[in-house]
Amino acid sequence: MENKITRIVIVEDNEVVKDGFALLLNSIEEYDVVNSYVKCEDAIKNLKNDQSDIILMDLELPGMHGIEGIQRIKKEIPDLNIIVITVHEDSELVFQALCAGASGYITKTANYSSLLEAINEIKAGGAPMSSRIARMVVESFQKNQDSPLTRRETEVLELLSKGKSYSIISEELFIHKETVKSHIKNIYFKLQVHSKAEAIEKALKEKLI
Amino acid sequence: MENKITRIVIVEDNEVVKDGFALLLNSIEEYDVVNSYVKCEDAIKNLKNDQSDIILMDLELPGMHGIEGIQRIKKEIPDLNIIVITVHEDSELVFQALCAGASGYITKTANYSSLLEAINEIKAGGAPMSSRIARMVVESFQKNQDSPLTRRETEVLELLSKGKSYSIISEELFIHKETVKSHIKNIYFKLQVHSKAEAIEKALKEKLI
DNA sequence: AAAACTATACACCATTTTGGGGTAAATTCC
DNA sequence: GGAATTTACCCCAAAATGGTGTATAGTTTT
Numbered sequence: 502m503e504n505k506i507t508r509i510v511i512v513e514d515n516e517v518v519k520d521g522f523a524l525l526l527n528s529i530e531e532y533d534v535v536n537s538y539v540k541c542e543d544a545i546k547n548l549k550n551d552q553s554d555i556i557l558m559d560l561e562l563p564g565m566h567g568i569e570g571i572q573r574i575k576k577e578i579p580d581l582n583i584i585v586i587t588v589h590e591d592s593e594l595v596f597q598a599l600c601a602g603a604s605g606y607i608t609k610t611a612n613y614s615s616l617l618e619a620i621n622e623i624k625a626g627g628a629p630m631s632s633r634i635a636r637m638v639v640e641s642f643q644k645n646q647d648s649p650l651t652r653r654e655t656e657v658l659e660l661l662s663k664g665k666s667y668s669i670i671s672e673e674l675f676i677h678k679e680t681v682k683s684h685i686k687n688i689y690f691k692l693q694v695h696s697k698a699e700a701i702e703k704a705l706k707e708k709l710i
Numbered sequence: 711m712e713n714k715i716t717r718i719v720i721v722e723d724n725e726v727v728k729d730g731f732a733l734l735l736n737s738i739e740e741y742d743v744v745n746s747y748v749k750c751e752d753a754i755k756n757l758k759n760d761q762s763d764i765i766l767m768d769l770e771l772p773g774m775h776g777i778e779g780i781q782r783i784k785k786e787i788p789d790l791n792i793i794v795i796t797v798h799e800d801s802e803l804v805f806q807a808l809c810a811g812a813s814g815y816i817t818k819t820a821n822y823s824s825l826l827e828a829i830n831e832i833k834a835g836g837a838p839m840s841s842r843i844a845r846m847v848v849e850s851f852q853k854n855q856d857s858p859l860t861r862r863e864t865e866v867l868e869l870l871s872k873g874k875s876y877s878i879i880s881e882e883l884f885i886h887k888e889t890v891k892s893h894i895k896n897i898y899f900k901l902q903v904h905s906k907a908e909a910i911e912k913a914l915k916e917k918l919i
Numbered sequence: 920a921a922a923a924c925t926a927t928a929c930a931c932c933a934t935t936t937t938g939g940g941g942t943a944a945a946t947t948c949c
Numbered sequence: 950g951g952a953a954t955t956t957a958c959c960c961c962a963a964a965a966t967g968g969t970g971t972a973t974a975g976t977t978t979t
Binding site: 576579599602604622625626627629633635640643646661662663666669700701705 | 784785788805808809811812813814831834835836837838839840841842844845847848849851852853855870871872873874875878905906907909910911914
C-alpha cells in the first residue's frame with residue numbers, strides 16, 4: 502500500500518559485517534540504513550533521532566551486552582522491531598533474547614538473502630528465525646515424553662507449581678486432601694526431592710510439567 | 711544428499727482440500743502421500759503401516775480432536791513430524807498444538823507454495839509457521855511492559871512462583887525474611903489478591919513474570 | 920526542595936500448610 | 950491375575966502464610 506521507506510539501524514561490532522549489511526540494504530530502494538553502531542550504548546543514545554523501524558543487532562558487543570541492550574531499547578520504544586543476528590545458537594541466549602524483546606533471531610550465514618527475507622517477514626508482522634532456532638523455540642513448548650510421573654501425579658504437580666495448596670488442589674481435582682498428599686509423597690520419592698520448591702525446580706528443568 | 715522419498719500422510723476432513731493437497735504433493739517426485747484420512751482415529755490405526763515421515767493435520771476433525779490426535783501420535787512415534795494446517799489462528803489452539811507435539815503450524819491460505827515450503831523446512835530440521843503464528847509464539851516469551859510491580863517485587867514473585875518459601879527467597883536475595891513479607895504484602899495489594907496462588911495466577915495471566 | 924515511591928526491617932498472632940511416618944482399599948491397565 | 954495407579958485415612962511437629970501495624974534509609978520524580 503504505502504510506499505514508506507523502512508528505516509533500519511545496525512548494531513554490530515564487526516566492521517566488515519556491519520558495513521556489508523549496510524551496503525546491501527542501502528542498495529535496495531525501500532530500505533534506508535539510517536545509522537550503524539558498534540556499541541549498544543551509542544544506538545540507545547540516538548534512538549529518538551534515528552526513528553528506525555527495525556534494528557539489526559548482534560549480541561556479543563563491546564560494552565553492554567546485546568540482551569541488556571534489547572531490554573533498554575524495547576523499554577523506550579516498545580514498537581521497534583529488533584532482529585538478533587548472531588553466530589550463537591545457544592538455546593539460553595535465544596530465549597533470553599526473545600524474553601528481552603527480540604522479534605526475530607537469525608544466525609549469520611553466508612547468504613544475504615535470508616537477511617532480506619527476515620526484514621520482509623518482520624514488515625509482514627512475522628517473527629523471522631533460522632530453522633534450528635525455530636525448532637528450539639517450538640520444542641520449548643513440549644514436555645518430556647518419558648516422565649516418571651503418572652498422569653495424575655503430573656496434574657497434581659502442575660497445580661502445585663501454580664502455588665496452590667493441597668486443599669485447593671483437592672478441591673479442583675475433586676479428591677480428598679489426603680489423596681493429594683499421597684500423590685505428592687510419591688512425586689517426591691520419584692523425583693528424589695524433599696520439598697515443593699525442589700520438585701518444581703526439577704520438574705521444570707526436566708520438562709515434566 | 712540421499713534421494714530418499716519423503717512419506718507424507720494427510721489428515722483432513724474436507725475432502726476437496728485433502729485431495730488437493732495429495733494431488734499437489736504427489737506431483738512432486740520426492741514426495742509420496744502414502745495415505746490420507748478424514749479422521750485421526752484412522753490415521754493412528756495405520757501409523758505403523760504408513761511409516762510416514764511427516765503428517766499434515768487439520769485440527770477440527772470429526773471424532774477425536776486434532777490436539778489429542780497429535781498427543782497420541784507423538785506418544786507412539788516421537789520422531790514423526792506433525793504440521794498443523796488449519797484456518798484457526800486462535801492463540802490457545804496454537805499453544806495447545808505445539809505443547810501436544812506439533813512441529814509446525816501453518817494457516818490455510820490460497821497459495822500452495824507455503825505448504826511446500828513448510829515441508830522443506832521440516833525436512834531441514836526447522837519449524838514452519840505462518841508469520842502471525844510465529845509472532846504469537848515469540849511474543850509468548852515476552853513480559854508485559856507496563857507491570858505495576860517494581861523490579862524487586864517482580865523478582866520476589868518470580869521466586870514465589872517457583873514454589874520457594876519466604877525464607878528461601880530471603881536467602882537467595884540476601885535480604886531479611888520480613889522484607890520478603892513486606893514485598894509480598896505490596897504485591898498482593900497491587901494485584902488485588904490475598905494469596906500466593908491468586909498472585910501467581912494473575913501474574914502468569916498478565917505476563918508480569 | 921518536597922513529595923512519592925522503593926527497598927529494607929521488625930513485632931504479634933492465629934491459622935494453614937507442609938512433610939515425615941504409616942496403612943490399605945478400589946480401580947484400571949496390561 | 951498381577952502390577953500399577955488412584956484413592957483415602959491416621960498421627961504429629963515444624964514451617965509457612967497472611968493479616969495486623971510501624972519505621973527508616975535511599976531513590977526518583979515532580
